[in-house]
Amino acid sequence: MNEILKLQNVTYIYGRGTPFEKVALDNVSVSFERGKITGLIGHTGSGKSTLVNLLNGLYKPTEGRVLLDGADIWENPKEIYKVRYRVGLVMQYPEYQLFDETVRDDIGFAPRNLGLSEREVAERVEEAAAFVGITEEMLNKSPFDLSGGQKRRAAIAGIVAMRPDVLVLDEPAAGLDPKGRREILGGLTEYVKERNSSVILVSHSMEDMAHYCDNVVVMNNSKIYGVGTVEEIFSESEKLSEVGLDSPAVSKIAAELIRRGIPLEGELYTVGGVRDALLRYMRGGAL
């Protein structure tokens, strides 16, 4: 298998040795494939955000190793910043990190830290802005004058401008309207295709998972609960509901239809898939 990022027996404990000690990750091993969009789900407090912060070396594992292309990222702690350029992390509500005078400068912050020439910086800013749908006019505005959705996009562009091999997004669509959601998440598929890089997407929305991801990692109680393709994970909705997670609404409808004796087949976890299955059934069936 073509793995790009891998966690090996990773344990992470917050506030070790204080009365507030808490195990956030408990002996977790998981790997992420190159060229795929991997979804990370789990209810609040299951350890998703901790895991995400370990991927680019913001946190150091209490025990275990994080491997990027087979090499331990903590081998040389002084050069951990190099890992952060390769694994781009978009944090939750990233619009809070905007600070520069113009959107253009803000997106250029990371490329400048990379030590690129001004010409290259400008090139990357243009590219990243186009990718998230920030117009030329917006680039010259102050980031604080943008609307909520535009701020979010500018912040994501700030990470994309590093051209990371792995793009990690923690709830990138939280609090956005459906249109903004589609625009931001839809771009990810292209991102992966164009550069053969990988995306790791943390989300609470099962619909988004089913629609955009190839693989899914389910977390529960500081541990990995299940790993598989979207199909594998969402076909076992009982297992998901055991840990307080829902399947996509359409897959529940499909399951109910099957239970009532309508044999459906195919991608039963997206709206399109269920529609096609129903059409197939209606054309070929009794009607």
Place this chain on the structure above:
Amino acid sequence: MISDITLGQFFPGYSVLHKLDPRTKLILSVIAIVAIFFANSAITFIIFTLGAVLLIAVSRISFSVIVKGIKPILFILLFTAILNVFMTGGEGEPLVDFWIFRIYTEGIVRAVFMALRVMLLIVVTSMLLTYTTSPIALTDGLESLLSPLKKIGVPVHTFAMMMSIALRFIPTLVEETDKIMNAQKSRGADFSSGGLVKRAKALIPILIPLIVSSFKRAEELATAMECRCYRGDVGRTKLVKLEYKGRDLLWILLVALVAGAVITLSVLPYNPESYGVLYDILFYKI
């Protein structure tokens, strides 16, 4: 990480100290602070230290936490102690007389007393107040103690409310700073290398988002308070009413006893020619 700082942090618990009325603890702190500045001989420091040890034992807060709380001021302590050792003149023969350095017995005694005084001050006030009293209880107590000032037009309630809001948002701000730092680190920001100017500049990407969100939060909080009909002190009732209990009186008596002993002993004159060596060691005064 910033959140590792323990000095001035509340540790929830159920000890007697936790249960004491916050007003009692404020009064006790004042008494203790006055007494520690009176202390000027070995015997008074011994009595005071025993009192502090009693407080620690009663609070059931682990000793390592207290050591951790003192650590940040260790440098200042050492610095003042060293200055005291070298700068204090004495009457008898100097213990060390080398080049421009002259060390007298008085200097060493004074340095030890000074260091002890600052350490005890911090231990006692943190045991009584910050470690065992929640910020909310503390401001409640302060408001209640200062309420007589309302008669002469001091807006005590407003000050107390401002203080509790400020205290309430310290952890939030710390968390937020942590988050923003991580976000900027993810964009390759470097806070730990380079010269002074470079490091100061590296703070801009943290400070600006922090200030912006603080203003935003203040506005939201004000709106939320108004939505819940907050209009200051007038007609406002409390969920937890402060009430003095038997144990409050007991503790005030206990601390008053220790403080009284310390103050009395420190005021008594020292008589060098009367009672022998042990007396000299215990009652020698600076």
